[in-house]
Every structure is written in C-alpha cells, then in structure tokens.
Amino acid sequence: MIAAAERRPGRTASGADPTERDRSAAALERLSELLAKDMQSVNRIIVDRMQSPVGLIPQLAGYIVAAGGKRLRPLLTLAAAELCGYSGERHHKLAASVEFIHTATLLHDDVVDESERRRGQSSANSLFGNQASVLVGDFLFSRSFELMVEDGSLDVLRILSRASAVIAEGEVLQLATTNNLNTSEADYLAVVAAKTAALFAAACEIGAIVAERPASDADALNRFGLNFGIAFQIADDVLDYSAREALLGKTIGDDFREGKMTLPAVYAISRGNEVEAAFWRRTLEDMEQQEGDLDHAISLIERHGGFTAALDLARRHGELAIEALMLLPPSQMRGALASLVEFCIEREF
Amino acid sequence: MIAAAERRPGRTASGADPTERDRSAAALERLSELLAKDMQSVNRIIVDRMQSPVGLIPQLAGYIVAAGGKRLRPLLTLAAAELCGYSGERHHKLAASVEFIHTATLLHDDVVDESERRRGQSSANSLFGNQASVLVGDFLFSRSFELMVEDGSLDVLRILSRASAVIAEGEVLQLATTNNLNTSEADYLAVVAAKTAALFAAACEIGAIVAERPASDADALNRFGLNFGIAFQIADDVLDYSAREALLGKTIGDDFREGKMTLPAVYAISRGNEVEAAFWRRTLEDMEQQEGDLDHAISLIERHGGFTAALDLARRHGELAIEALMLLPPSQMRGALASLVEFCIEREF
Numbered sequence: 001m002i003a004a005a006e007r008r009p010g011r012t013a014s015g016a017d018p019t020e021r022d023r024s025a026a027a028l029e030r031l032s033e034l035l036a037k038d039m040q041s042v043n044r045i046i047v048d049r050m051q052s053p054v055g056l057i058p059q060l061a062g063y064i065v066a067a068g069g070k071r072l073r074p075l076l077t078l079a080a081a082e083l084c085g086y087s088g089e090r091h092h093k094l095a096a097s098v099e100f101i102h103t104a105t106l107l108h109d110d111v112v113d114e115s116e117r118r119r120g121q122s123s124a125n126s127l128f129g130n131q132a133s134v135l136v137g138d139f140l141f142s143r144s145f146e147l148m149v150e151d152g153s154l155d156v157l158r159i160l161s162r163a164s165a166v167i168a169e170g171e172v173l174q175l176a177t178t179n180n181l182n183t184s185e186a187d188y189l190a191v192v193a194a195k196t197a198a199l200f201a202a203a204c205e206i207g208a209i210v211a212e213r214p215a216s217d218a219d220a221l222n223r224f225g226l227n228f229g230i231a232f233q234i235a236d237d238v239l240d241y242s243a244r245e246a247l248l249g250k251t252i253g254d255d256f257r258e259g260k261m262t263l264p265a266v267y268a269i270s271r272g273n274e275v276e277a278a279f280w281r282r283t284l285e286d287m288e289q290q291e292g293d294l295d296h297a298i299s300l301i302e303r304h305g306g307f308t309a310a311l312d313l314a315r316r317h318g319e320l321a322i323e324a325l326m327l328l329p330p331s332q333m334r335g336a337l338a339s340l341v342e343f344c345i346e347r348e349f
Numbered sequence: 350m351i352a353a354a355e356r357r358p359g360r361t362a363s364g365a366d367p368t369e370r371d372r373s374a375a376a377l378e379r380l381s382e383l384l385a386k387d388m389q390s391v392n393r394i395i396v397d398r399m400q401s402p403v404g405l406i407p408q409l410a411g412y413i414v415a416a417g418g419k420r421l422r423p424l425l426t427l428a429a430a431e432l433c434g435y436s437g438e439r440h441h442k443l444a445a446s447v448e449f450i451h452t453a454t455l456l457h458d459d460v461v462d463e464s465e466r467r468r469g470q471s472s473a474n475s476l477f478g479n480q481a482s483v484l485v486g487d488f489l490f491s492r493s494f495e496l497m498v499e500d501g502s503l504d505v506l507r508i509l510s511r512a513s514a515v516i517a518e519g520e521v522l523q524l525a526t527t528n529n530l531n532t533s534e535a536d537y538l539a540v541v542a543a544k545t546a547a548l549f550a551a552a553c554e555i556g557a558i559v560a561e562r563p564a565s566d567a568d569a570l571n572r573f574g575l576n577f578g579i580a581f582q583i584a585d586d587v588l589d590y591s592a593r594e595a596l597l598g599k600t601i602g603d604d605f606r607e608g609k610m611t612l613p614a615v616y617a618i619s620r621g622n623e624v625e626a627a628f629w630r631r632t633l634e635d636m637e638q639q640e641g642d643l644d645h646a647i648s649l650i651e652r653h654g655g656f657t658a659a660l661d662l663a664r665r666h667g668e669l670a671i672e673a674l675m676l677l678p679p680s681q682m683r684g685a686l687a688s689l690v691e692f693c694i695e696r697e698f
Contacts, residue, residue: 054518056525108483111460134457134483135520141487142514145494149506157498157506165491169403171484176405 027339035078042074045096060128060136073203074099080207080221083333090210093147098203100144107137155209163202170194183261197229220327227321232344234314237262253294259284267306314345376692380685384427394445409477409485422552423448429556429570432682439559442496447552449493456486504558512551519543532610546578569676576670581693583663586611602643608633616655663694
C-alpha cells in the first residue's frame with residue numbers, strides 16, 4: 001500500500017522539479033529537430049493531399065490536422081527509416097499516410113453516439129457534425145491508401161491495412177468495455193494494444209521496409225512501436241485523471257465522464273470495498289454523475305495506488321520498447337527515441 | 350409539357366403491365382444465374398472475412414451484409430472479368446473487396462447527424478448506435494484493402510483507393526447540397542457520379558485488370574460502370590418518390606424527409622412558380638414538414654414532368670453505358686449486362 005505516498009504526475013513529484021519537466025519535453029524537441037527537414041516534407045504532403053474541390057474537406061481536415069499536435073506517429077516512421085540507414089524520400093509519403101490514418105481515427109472517435117448525445121463532445125465533431133466528421137475521416141483514410149499505392153510497396157500496404165483493421169477492432173472492443181466494471185487489466189491492455197499501439201508498431205515497422213532491412217529489424221521496430229504505444233496510452237490515460245489542466249490544454253476527466261474503463265479506474269475498482277463499488281457502479285456503469293464525483297474518483301484511485309501501478313506498467317512496456325530498440329545499431333537517433341519513450345511516460349501534458 | 354401523361358413508374362405505366370416487370374426483374378436473375386458459382390465463392394469470402402474475435406463486428410457486419418440485398422457491385426466485377434475472358438479466381442476476393450467498400454459506405458451513410466437526431470433513422474444505426482456503425486464500417490473498409498493487398502495488384506489498389514476517396518468527396522458534396530434549393534442538375538450529377546457511379550466504374554474496371562486486358566477495355570468498362578451507376582442512382586432517386594411501398598420493402602419519401610436534393614425535386618423546383626418555391630423552401634430548406642407534404646411534393650414533381658425528365662436522363666446514361674459495353678466482344682454475359690442496365694432504370698423496386 002502506497003496510499004499516502006501515491007504519486008500523481010504533474011501535481012506532485014515531477015511538478016516539484018521543473019528541470020525534470022524540461023528534460024522530458026526536450027526529448028520530443030530533440031527528435032523533432034533531428035527530423036526537422038524530413039518533417040517539413042511530410043507536412044507539405046499532408047497539406048497538399050488533404051485538398052479537394054469539395055471545400056468542406058480541406059476545411060475540416062485542416063482543422064483536425066492543425067489541432068493534431070505532436071505528429072508523433074509520422075515522426076516514428078521517419079526516425080525508424082533513418083535508424084535503418086535509409087536516405088531516400090519514400091518515407092515522407094508513408095509518414096503522411098500514417099498521419100492520415102491517425103487523423104481519420106481521431107475524427108471517427110469523436111462521433112457522438114445516439115445514446116450519448118447529451119454528454120460532452122469533442123470539438124471537430126461539435127463544429128461540423130457527425131456526418132461530416134465521418135465522411136472526412138473516410139476521405140483521409142482513402143487518401144492514406146492512395147499515398148501508399150503511389151509508393152508501391154505491397155509490404156507497406158499489408159502492414160498498414162492490417163493495422164487499420166486492428167485499430168477498428170480495438171475501438172469496437174473499447175465500446176464493449178465502456179460502462180463495464182468487470183473490465184480487467186487484460187481487457188484494457190487488449191484495447192490499448194489494438195486501438196493505439198498497432199499504429200505505433202506499423203509506423204515503426206514500415207521504416208525498416210523502405211530501408212529494405214531484414215525481417216529481424218522490422219520485427220524489432222514493430223516490438224519497439226507496440227510497447228511504446230502501450231506505454232504511451234497508459235500514460236495518456238493516467239494524465240486524463242491527473243494532468244495539470246493548463247499544461248494539458250484541455251479539461252481532465254473526459255474518460256471518467258464518458259464511462260471509459262481506463263487502467264487507473266480498473267485498478268481502483270478491483271482493489272476497492274463494497275461502498276466504493278457502489279460509487280463506481282453509479283458513476284461509470286449507470287452514468288449518474290454529480291459535482292465532486294471526479295475528485296472522489298481521483299482520491300479512490302490514489303488510495304489504491306492506481307496511478308503508481310499504471311505508471312509502473314507503462315514503464316515496464318517502456319523498458320520492453322527500449323530493449324527492442326537496442327537491437328538496432330547505436331546512433332543519435334536511437335538515443336533520441338529511447339529518451340522519447342521515457343518522456344512519454346513521465347510527461348505532464 | 351407532359352403533365353397529365355406524366356409516368357410514375359410502379360404506379361402507372363409498368364404497373365399496368367405485369368409482364369414488363371417480370372421481364373426487367375429477370376435481367377438481374379439471369380446475371381445472377383450466369384455467375385451463381387462465382388458468387389457463392391464471393392459470399393464465402395464475405396462471411397469469412399467479416400469475422401473478428403470482437404463479437405460485435407460479425408454481428409453488425411452480418412446484419413448489414415445480409416440486408417445488403419442484390420450484391421450488384423460484386424456481380425459487376427465478376428461479370429466484367431468474365432466478359433474479358435478471365436477464367437481464374439482472383440476476381441472473387443476483389444468482388445468481396447468491392448462489396449466491403451459498399452457496405453462500409455452504407456454503414457457510414459446511416460450515421461445520424463447531431464443536428465438531425467430527431468429525424469428518421471436507418472436500421473443498423475438505430476439498432477447498434479452511431480459509434481458502432483462507424484467503427485464496423487472502418488473495419489470492413491480496412492478488410493477490403495487487406496483483400497486487395499492479398500491479391501497483390503497495385504493497379505487494382507490504385508483504382509479502388511481512388512474510388513474510395515471520390516465516394517467520400519461525393520458524400521460530403523451531398524451534405525453541402527442538402528437543404529439547398531439552389532442545387533442544379535449539374536450539382537446533382539456531380540454528387541451521383543462520385544457517391545455512386547465511381548464504385549460501379551471501379552468495380553467494372555478491375556475486371557479488365559485481373560484479365561490483363563489492354564487499357565482500352567479497362568476504359569470501356571470504366572465508362573460502362575460510370576454511366577450505369579449514374580442511371581442506377583437517378584432511377585433509385587425517382588423510386589424514392591414513386592415506388593410502390595410494398596415492392597420496395599421500405600417507406601418512400603426518405604429523401605424528401607431528409608431534405609436531400611434529388612433530381613425529381615431539382616427539376617420541379619427549377620420549373621415551379623413563386624407559390625411552389627415557398628412550399629419547397631418550407632419543406633426542404635427549413636425542414637418544416639407536415640402531413641400531406643410528401644403527396645403535394647409528388648404532385649408538383651408530376652406537374653412539371655420531373656419523373657419523366659429524370660428517367661429520360663437515366664435512359665441517356667443507360668445508352669452511354671451500353672455504347673461502352675458494345676466495345677467488348679459479344680457474349681451471353683454482355684447481353685445480360687445490357688439487359689441489367691435497362692432493368693435498373695425501369696425497375697419498380
């Protein structure tokens with residue numbers, strides 16, 4: 001039991017040490033700098049290929065792509081290719097393709113369910129409506145495949161079409177775990193591996209494909225991406241309960257309000273008593289939430305060490321990621337990727 | 350002006366002549382019979398590839414695939430391949446792939462907009478919710494590309510990924526014309542060419558690709574599919590105002606109730622007087638509809654020859670389709686396809 005010492009990232013431990021925050025943010029910046037020129041090409045392709053004579057498409061796509069933020073997944077493709085010694089330009093289109101798949105899933109994630117229409121909405125959806133979000137997502141998804149076809153590698157097409165199917169399976173599985181208090185750690189990990197980590201894995205693996213490296217390198221990069229993706233999503237789900245709102249740039253508690261069963265809550269529920277079970281039933285199963293419930297949920301998660309346990313699991317997957325990464329030759333890029341994994345777990349925003 | 354003599358299919362002319370109905374329905378049956386064995390393989394692939402460990406996926410996909418009906422698009426791929434003298438089995442997977450794209454777009458079409466949530470819903474959506482419909486559509490779309498990748502033709506992948514992007518553009522364009530009384534015949538045709546005819550064209554064209562025929566055959570089949578698709582959609586839109594409800598197996602007037610600007614209404618609006626303009630503004634633009642409005646809309650369309658004019662345009666595209674088809678060598682299959690075009694325009698259900 002670590003109840004009293006429970007660490008909530010962003011509010012306590014690392015928040016008390018500004019240098020740690022700077023150090024972790026710097027990891028992403030370093031990677032971005034190493035790949036700045038390539039990323040410029042990727043951004044040009046992204047902007048170029050979201051154009052359409054149908055005005056609403058670039059308008060909505062531009063909105064979501066601009067809001068897309070870190071461009072983590074295309075960075076992974078670029079980094080993996082460079083790590084494999086690739087020096088051509090094919091990876092630019094493929095990195096854009098990966099970003100389009102990600103953007104399409106973001107748009108489709110935001111679609112509001114019939115049964116949920118009174119709850120909080122994400123912005124693209126609330127601005128443009130369900131139908132436009134779905135259709136522009138479809139457009140970007142199709143564009144993504146057009147880019148891959150232009151590149152012409154059937155291996156890349158196989159990897160990314162498979163990843164897309166797995167992402168959809170993961171999203172549907174997440175629907176099934178929503179409001180379900182019986183969701184286990186294994187259920188949660190199955191969702192995360194599919195909905196998030198599959199694209200991280202594919203984004204990395206195709207770097208080895210364009211570089212025409214042996215299967216062992218492609219496998220190592222796939223494992224790197226998969227474990228990084230799992231670690232990343234766990235950290236993200238911890239942040240949804242614990243981030244400093246100003247740093248995250250959005251309200252916390254979205255998952256709680258939507259009845260999503262993320263790891264901190266899964267741990268707290270499995271370790272709680274009968275009274276607590278009634279609280280979780282009311283708030284996450286019956287979705288009857290009131291003022292103060294989020295704070296109470298956070299205190300229950302802290303009481304049962306839910307944040308610590310989740311971040312521990314994230315770190316274990318981070319270690320597996322770095323272990324796989326170390327199968328590739330040492331370089332500045334490899335160091336930057338390893339730091340990035342650490343950054344994503346310890347980050348506060 | 351043909352006001353009094355205006356022909357409403359299903360209620361007047363062909364309804365008075367049962368043999369005509371039998372003759373046109375027989376065209377689809379004949380094509381289905383000619384391709385029965387191939388279609389069995391396609392159906393097996395469809396059922397096999399909609400499976401997933403995530404139970405909701407085969408459940409929802411099975412529901413929509415079973416309800417999918419005529420399997421017109423995969424039939425086109427099979428017929429086009431056979432017309433080109435192909436005798437292998439590659440076209441089975443590709444026909445299934447085409448049907449998956451179609452099914453995915455059906456699921457995504459049915460997503461209810463935030464702003465429209467009080468209006469009529471289609472069934473998959475109302476049973477399973479917006480989110481599941483979107484995600485299972487994404488799954489089928491991804492599966493479709495996996496099937497193409499297994500086949501391994503980059504030409505097929507290029508044609509179908511392009512068609513998918515065009516379909517999405519057409520759907521978004523349709524959103525922009527909805528409730529817009531300024532929608533012209535040209536606007537309507539742009540929507541129809543993209544959202545419907547692009548997949549017909551691609552489904553036919555890939556038949557020439559698997560048969561490794563010269564580009565001129567692929568072009569002819571593309572033009573056949575494109576014009577057939579336009580004719581088919583116009584006829585469908587006429588039926589939405591005029592079909593016998595029992596034959597169609599669904600209520601008529603869906604497009605009217607949703608404020609969709611289809612060709613019969615486009616013609617009636619452009620030919621109407623000021624009083625009629627006020628009616629269309631209230632019903633299709635402001636969406637303030639009341640009892641009897643659909644009947645009044647139908648009578649206005651009849652008064653201005655909207656059904657006749659729409660079916661005339663459908664027939665002209667049907668003729669263009671058959672003209673392109675005649676560039677291919679004569680055969681039983683070619684005859685069946687030509688009859689199918691006629692059937693689709695004159696059909697009552």
